[in-house]
Amino acid sequence: MKRFFALAALAVALTCGSAQAQNKTIKIGVLSDMSSLYAAIGGPGSVVAAKMAVEDSGVEKKGLKVEILSADHQNKPDIGASIVRHWIDVDHVDAVADTPTSSVALAVNQVVKEKNKVFLISGAGSSDLTGKACSPNSVHWTYDTWALAHGTGKAIVESGKKTWFFLTADYAFGHALERDTAAVVKANGGKVLGTVNVPFPATDFSSFLLQAQASKAQVIGLANAGGDTINAIKQAHEFGIVKGGQSLAGLLVFVTDVHSLGLETSQGLLFTTAYYWDRNDASRNFGKRFAKQHNGAMPTMVQAGVYSSVLAYLKTVAAMGGKADDGKAVMDKMKSKPIDDPLFGKVTIRQDGRAIHDMYLVEVKKPSESKGAWDYLNIRATIPAKEAFRPLNEGGCPLVKG
Numbered sequence: 001m002k003r004f005f006a007l008a009a010l011a012v013a014l015t016c017g018s019a020q021a022q023n024k025t026i027k028i029g030v031l032s033d034m035s036s037l038y039a040a041i042g043g044p045g046s047v048v049a050a051k052m053a054v055e056d057s058g059v060e061k062k063g064l065k066v067e068i069l070s071a072d073h074q075n076k077p078d079i080g081a082s083i084v085r086h087w088i089d090v091d092h093v094d095a096v097a098d099t100p101t102s103s104v105a106l107a108v109n110q111v112v113k114e115k116n117k118v119f120l121i122s123g124a125g126s127s128d129l130t131g132k133a134c135s136p137n138s139v140h141w142t143y144d145t146w147a148l149a150h151g152t153g154k155a156i157v158e159s160g161k162k163t164w165f166f167l168t169a170d171y172a173f174g175h176a177l178e179r180d181t182a183a184v185v186k187a188n189g190g191k192v193l194g195t196v197n198v199p200f201p202a203t204d205f206s207s208f209l210l211q212a213q214a215s216k217a218q219v220i221g222l223a224n225a226g227g228d229t230i231n232a233i234k235q236a237h238e239f240g241i242v243k244g245g246q247s248l249a250g251l252l253v254f255v256t257d258v259h260s261l262g263l264e265t266s267q268g269l270l271f272t273t274a275y276y277w278d279r280n281d282a283s284r285n286f287g288k289r290f291a292k293q294h295n296g297a298m299p300t301m302v303q304a305g306v307y308s309s310v311l312a313y314l315k316t317v318a319a320m321g322g323k324a325d326d327g328k329a330v331m332d333k334m335k336s337k338p339i340d341d342p343l344f345g346k347v348t349i350r351q352d353g354r355a356i357h358d359m360y361l362v363e364v365k366k367p368s369e370s371k372g373a374w375d376y377l378n379i380r381a382t383i384p385a386k387e388a389f390r391p392l393n394e395g396g397c398p399l400v401k402g
Contacts (some may be wrong), residue, residue, distance in 0.1 A: 025065040034072035037227030046299035053310035077107035094324040102126035102173035117327040122305030126176040130354040134397035142305030146390040149180035151272030157188040166195040169224035177223040225252040252329040254300040261368040275304035352397035359388040
């Protein structure tokens with residue numbers, strides 16, 4: 001009889017524990033640039049994407065409550081790290097999402113690892129996040145500098161344009177993008193004639209563009225993003241650099257950049273992306289739903305990545321009975337089998353935290369080719385998942401065994 005009551009008590013305790021897990025509120029903090037040069041590629045749109053993921057995950061119908069928080073890191077690593085510490089210690093946030101600006105992401109990566117939570121990286125680009133700075137608590141979901149270099153950079157060099165000059169945003173992302181692209185240029189028989197570091201962020205690119213023009217390089221590689229890329233391209237056209245025979249390589253370009261520049265200015269620009277809203281039925285459906293909630297703007301690949309990474313995270317937590325306290329355990333579960341994602345297709349997450357999926361080489365349409373608003377891109381090539389990202393054994397991630 002004593003044994004019966006003991007077993008009954010244990011069953012009640014386990015049932016209560018399970019109920020408590022299902023009743024827990026999962027908190028996700030969307031950390032982004034909400035007001036500056038990266039706000040259009042992530043920012044408020046990333047918050048919209050995260051909320052769409054909550055709705056589409058169906059976890060709330062299964063008893064899980066989800067709360068989305070958001071904050072502006074102002075592109076400053078100390079501010080980003082401080083926000084995340086407060087989120088975790090005071091607000092009991094379980095996961096941090098997005099975080100453009102690689103210097104901020106690298107700082108946040110350490111905090112999330114220390115606190116054993118989950119970091120769903122979409123906006124940051126440095127390939128070091130799955131290299132020397134890899135973490136068992138993070139997944140780099142959308143793109144990285146290695147993928148951009150081997151997509152855009154390789155395609156341009158193979159077209160016969162061999163000499164390059166880089167305009168590089170002077171922080172972690174810009175330096176990683178220049179490094180990875182220069183390696184591709186040299187490996188494919190090209191040559192780097194020079195580089196100039198540009199203060200981040202910048203509005204006046206005139207002196208830097210004049211240096212690039214004077215180099216006589218066939219290609220001016222823009223190792224920057226967002227507002228910096230837009231300003232550099234606009235000013236390059238004002239100086240007649242493209243008409244003078246040099247090409248611009250936007251090494252990280254978003255559909256919102258093309259929208260801002262207009263097709264007349266950006267036509268013919270090649271770049272690499274993980275998502276384009278008009279690629280297939282699933283991407284179109286998501287894009288149109290998103291636009292209705294975000295002032296008519298179609299999603300960037302960063303915002304699509306926030307949606308997909310949050311969706312995968314929530315489904316994983318639900319499968320674990322709502323237990324989100326142990327971030328490493330959640331990441332191990334996410335890595336355990338392929339993910340069938342509506343926007344990115346089949347996704348696998350490697351030991352180093354790199355999410356592996358197809359990427360796309362796209363070209364900006366001529367004005368005469370566009371059928372309307374946001375009809376901006378032609379997909380020139382699909383880069384298969386196995387080729388799109390750096391080989392696992394080449395990144396220097398200490399988590400990679402053998």
